[in-house]
Amino acid sequence: METLSQDAWDGPAFAEDFGGGVFATQRRLRTRLLDRGVIRDVHARDLAAHMLLRLDDLPGCWSIATNWLRAALGCQRVDTGFGIREAQDYFPGFAEAKDVNYDVPSFGCGRAVDNRDAAMQAMWLEPRPLIFADIKQDSRVTIRLRQRMSGARTKSKLAWALRTERGGYGLICADWTEHLVPWESALYDCFEQTVTDVLSPIIAAAKQIAEQDLRSEPGKSLASLAQNAPLSGTAPLATLTASELDVARLVAKGMSYKAIARVRDRSLSTIDHQLRSIRQKTGAASTSALVSLLARADLL
Structure with a gap:
């Protein structure tokens, strides 16, 4: 079975998937991801199929992904945001899924995170997902970032960048707020493979489609799409x-x-x-x- 590493999307072939309209992009991604069997986690195939159906609805596409991943990992919160490594600030909270069995606060709340922090830069640059097994004890986390994470009750975190051939375009974080992350290789593999095989390529395409649509609506941005995300509130049903x-x-x-x-x-x-x-x-x-x-x- 053909498999793809995080770097396997580098190159012009993937860039071509963004052209030709929504249906053409869906068809090419479906062929590449599903027909060729490159998705390593068998359960994530259903996730990819559902996301492709909502390719022209970026918040809805993200909602399906974050809810699926949160349930698959058994964590209490999955948070996402768009950005680049070189930016001074990173704004989390474009999409978020939380465990309803606990009183889990949001991590975003419209507040920026200092993107120059060493731990943040590591999220963008590391070739594999980062594990923050214990936020309180992790020397990579600065006092300021630790305070931000503690305010969101984060005890443990898995974090990584979403990438295309142009580099990182967003971050995704899975947070455990009620206990430390379980030491299970299957959880790590699920996170890594889902981000690489499914989320990175599909969200990149959905983001580009959304940006193309927004060009005809002056004053609107991806941030405004996130604010209107309740319109896509039925997306979790697809999971x-x-x-x-x-x-x-x-x-x-x-x-x-x-x-x-x-x-x-x-x-x-x-x-x-x-x-x-x-x-x-x-x-x-x-x-x-x-x-x-x-x-x-x-x-x-």
């Missing part, structure tokens, strides 16, 4: 499996756990597990919130 979506519809109808288990011919523990997964993926902490989400997506 649900077909079975989870069926269960969500039954919950929205007001059925009890026992009734759902009977209709689905599943155990109560299976239904409970699926509902936990639905809650984590969609951020819907109540039945009414789930009903509202399904209604906006016309899925009731």
Whole structure:
């Protein structure tokens, strides 16, 4: 099976994927990522397919990605932002997914991070994802950045740059706020492979499409797209499996756990597990919130 390293996207062939309109770009990316089997994490193939469907909706595309990655890693927050290594400031928070089971603060909040900080520069430059196993003990993190991370309750972090042949164009961070990151190679591999094989190429294409659309709307920017992200609030539904979506519809109808288990011919523990997964993926902490989400997506 063909695999791609982070540097394998370097070159004019990938740059060509940005031309020819949305459908042509979707088709070329689908051929390269899915048909040729370059995505190493088998579960991330579904992520790529869902993201490609929302290629012309940058916030929605990012929402699918951050919710999927947060659930896959079991972390409490995934945060993203656009920028370049040479800039003085980096603005996190373009897209963010949080674990609804905890009171997790946002990391962005419109506040810039000093991009010249050594740890920030390392995020941009390292050839593999950075692990900050314990923010309080990590000597790479300056006092000022440590205070910012502590204010967002970050205990551990995985961080890396999104890259194309032009270099890094954004950062993605997975944060653990309730405990330190588990020492599991599978988590690291999932993060590295998903960022390399799926997020870097697809978000780059979605970003370019969004920038092309914004050229015809003076005064608007990528930041304004992030502010209007609630319009794409149904995007996390795309991260649900077909079975989870069926269960969500039954919950929205007001059925009890026992009734759902009977209709689905599943155990109560299976239904409970699926509902936990639905809650984590969609951020819907109540039945009414789930009903509202399904209604906006016309899925009731």
